[in-house]
Amino acid sequence: MQRRSALSLLLLLAACGEATGPSESTPPPTKVGVVEARPQPTPLAFEYGGRVTAVRQTEVRARVGGILLRRAYTEGAAVKEGDVLFRIDPATYQAAVDLAEAQVQEADAAVQRARRDQRRTAALLRADAGSLKDRDDAVSALAQAEAGLAAARARLATARLELGYTTVTAPISGVTSLEAVPEGSLVSAGGENSLLTRITQMDPVYVAFAFNGPDLAALSAGGVRDLPVQVLLDADGGPEGKVSFTEATVDPTTGTVRGRATFANPDRRLIPGQFVRIRVSGRSREAIRVPQAAVQQDVQGPFAYVVGPGSKAERRALRLGRTVGSEWVVEDGLRPGDRVIAEGVVKVVEGVPVEPAPVEASPVQVGEARP
Structure with a gap:
């Protein structure tokens, strides 16, 4: 009887051991890398297509x-x-100048003769040897001669101008x-x-482009005029200039505002008529940025996983801004201090425990913003 009781006890213990075996054990947390969401100085930089135009161009x-x-x-x-x-060929015009000079000399001689006649008639009138009519005729003749001289000088000036135009x-x-x-x-x-x-004229030159509404609103907080602009010709960039003009109204057809930047162009890298890409840089602002690898997309829109209560993955819907280098600017969806999963995201399931470890975010240089 005792042997049966002992056997039953052994069988019961074996059954309990099978019920609590490895098949029912909890899987280990998923190892992930996280970055802390925190506001950082974020450069405003927008890229546009533009066309190079000459500051001055004239027909000769x-x-x-x-x-x-x-x-x-x-x-x-x-x-x-x-x-x-x-x-x-100046020959015809030189002859016209010579003729006009002779006419000036002739008119000047007529003035001198009329002036002498006017003085003579005035003297005769004072001596009661002349008449008022003679005196008046002499005065009129002098005025006529002086007008003729002025006309001759004007013809000479015209002839000299035309000669100069040759x-x-x-x-x-x-x-x-x-x-x-x-x-x-x-x-x-x-x-x-x-x-x-x-x-x-090749130096300086203009680049004409158009701001879109949201970009201009973001840039205009500190004023748009004189903002730095760079032409993106190659990997090293290109000439640098400043915004020199913005239209006062919005184009109702395109919803854009025309702008213009001025660039020094001593080496003639920019050619009028050339199409280029430019980057307009503005002031910096505080914004949360996360690595692009942390952001995913589905039918509901962009989202990221954060480490929630109990070290479990929590989904957060995001409203994204622009990219800055290798990071997304997050306009809404994250709070300062959130631990955002940036590595091992493909293994993460919402609500599943994770084992977070910090990772370093890549540095971002001012001017790396993209539309």
Whole structure:
């Protein structure tokens, strides 16, 4: 009887051991890496497409007609304001100047004669040897002669101007285009063949672009004018300039605001008509940033896991801003002090215990913001 009781006790203990065996044990927590959510200085930097335009571009046209004798510059070369570009045959205009100078001399002689006549008639009238009519006629003749002299001088000035126009100079400093008409051609003032060349000022240059509404609102808190702008030509960036103009109204069609930046361009890296990408940088603000690896997306939108009470994974819906380097700016969904799971996210299930370990966030340089 005792042997049966002992056997029953052994069987009962064995059954209890099977019920509490390894198959019913709790799995270990998932090891994850976390970063602490905390506000950090975050640069405002927005990228746009833009087009390079010349600050000044002018057409050089003939102001007098004649045979184009010589081109005095190298096509495509830089010229300075006042440099001689073309020479038009001056023979006709030199003859006009000579004629006008002779007419001035003739008119001046007429004035001298009229002045002497006026003095003579005045003296005769005082001696009661002349008449008032003679005196008045002499005064009128002098006035007429003086008017003739003024007209002759005006014709001479016009003739000299036209003679000067036969030497065509650069109105601005810049780079010349191809000549529009070859040497030996007949050009005319104001005609279709009056265009001789074009000059484009290459330093400085403008880049025209357009702000979108939210970006401008974020930037305008500190004022938009004179904000730093960089052209993104290669991995090392490109020329740097400043915002020099913003439109006062929003384009109702596109919802954007036209802007313009000015860049120094001594090495001519920027060419008018060229399309470029630019980055407009503004002031920094405090914002929570998390590594991009911590953010996931599903039909409900972006979200991340944080370490909740009891070290269990807790899902948080996020409202994201822009990327800054390798991090997302989180506008809403996280609170300072939250431990955000950034490593081992693919193994995390909501409500499952995790074993967090801190990881270092990658440093972010000012100016790395992207749209």
